[in-house]
């Protein structure tokens with residue numbers, strides 16, 4: 001019997017798993033995918049928002065500001081890349097200045113510190129590559145950038161190190177209420193559990209409806225992006241938003257924590273919660289909008305494009321509450337932006353709700369908040385490199401030449417709790433395949449390492465989701481059919 005079952009291993013579910021690891025209870029986190037952070041958490045703007053966007057009094061506003069404040073310590077404990085680089089909302093028309101003032105006022109009500117409206121000269125002094133047409137900006141020094149999937153993976157790993165079980169490849173298909181709580185069917189497993197946290201992102205409505213009357217519907221909203229090479233990674237050093245309109249925050253341009261450059265997202269309602277395609281229209285739109293603030297940007301330095309899906313609801317706010325008719329079933333749903341920023345605060349709030357409902361749990365005195373740091377070979381001194389290679393020669397073999405990632409680093413992240421089992425999982429943890437060639441050169445070597453470490457046949461290694469096979473067999477094998 002489990003105490004808590006968390007459905008969905010995105011950043012929200014993983015943050016809750018780690019919070020629950022602070023108690024002496026039996027917790028399991030389940031996901032339908034073959035890795036943690038394989039939903040919306042792997043495709044977003046990676047911004048730790050300051051907190052001036054959300055309407056005062058909403059859950060979005062309170063959890064954004066608190067979540068932002070929690071980031072520094074959390075990312076230190078978990079060895080996750082986080083940089084507090086600040087953000088601008090830039091104005092190009094006189095009428096935009098009114099919007100900046102409203103945002104500043106809203107932010108101050110929400111509790112965002114040190115907001116300031118600054119002049120064109122001050123903006124251009126900080127960001128000389130921004131357009132001459134910018135006449136002022138709202139500056140929010142507490143905004144930052146993070147590695148979103150790195151955070152979710154680190155939360156899951158730390159939760160697992162502290163006793164939480166992780167069950168992947170296991171879609172939840174039914175939940176039955178029983179006297180002692182619930183029975184959750186997840187893949188081939190039946191999980192008896194006292195409490196449930198519904199953190200299923202784009203599918204949270206379906207999970208709710210397995211137990212409760214439907215009361216919300218997730219409306220997927222597509223956001224497309226272009227990611228650019230490190231050679232243009234410092235084109236601006238701050239997160240730069242344009243003045244928002246009724247359609248949302250608009251296109252943002254920003255550096256990433258790993259030194260790349262990101263432009264996006266679009267915003268488009270879609271029907272299908274799996275619709276992750278990018279479109280020519282969407283990418284052209286990004287280029288046109290970005291050109292307004294960074295006119296000299298070399299758009300030909302693009303290395304890949306991708307799409308993320310927002311889990312929106314009609315009323316617009318997060319849903320973080322215990323179900324009215326199902327005691328111990330807690331919905332943590334409709335977590336669209338700023339859900340990444342808010343996740344640490346959402347987790348605390350959801351666990352507080354659970355503790356209130358259950359009467360509380362005994363503290364886990366042996367909880368260790370610190371995750372074993374990852375090895376970044378290229379950042380070590382020559383002496384440290386030599387020492388490491390002496391101990392383990394696999395650190396002397398560079399596998400990914402774009403990002404300078406060694407075999408030793410890949411082996412390390414495969415063998416951790418919540419370790420990598422596919423090509424993109426390696427990319428998300430160690431960055432092998434995350435550089436200019438996007439795995440074109442190192443992909444086959446990474447597959448060999450995965451097959452060896454996981455003791456499996458290389459043809460079973462997939463690119464990302466289940467069934468995304470890369471190899472079908474040997475070209476010299478007589479068993480390969482030629483049509």
Ligand SMILES: Cc1cc2nc3c(=O)[nH]c(=O)nc-3n(C[C@H](O)[C@H](O)[C@H](O)COP(=O)(O)OP(=O)(O)OC[C@H]3O[C@@H](n4cnc5c(N)ncnc54)[C@H](O)[C@@H]3O)c2cc1C
Nearest residue numbers: 008010012032039040041045047172201223338339340341
């Ligand atoms: C375009 C875009 C830009 C964004 N930019 C930002 C930003 O800059 N800053 C910010 O703070 N936020 C941003 N967000 C929001 C942020 O990305 C999300 O709020 C956050 O990732 C949500 O995390 P989650 O854990 O709720 O959902 P997810 O990451 O989607 O996780 C849900 C998990 O549930 C699993 N699941 C679903 N159904 C089942 C089932 N039946 N059985 C088992 N498992 C199941 C899924 O596989 C998935 O892993 C952005 C979002 C988008 C789309």
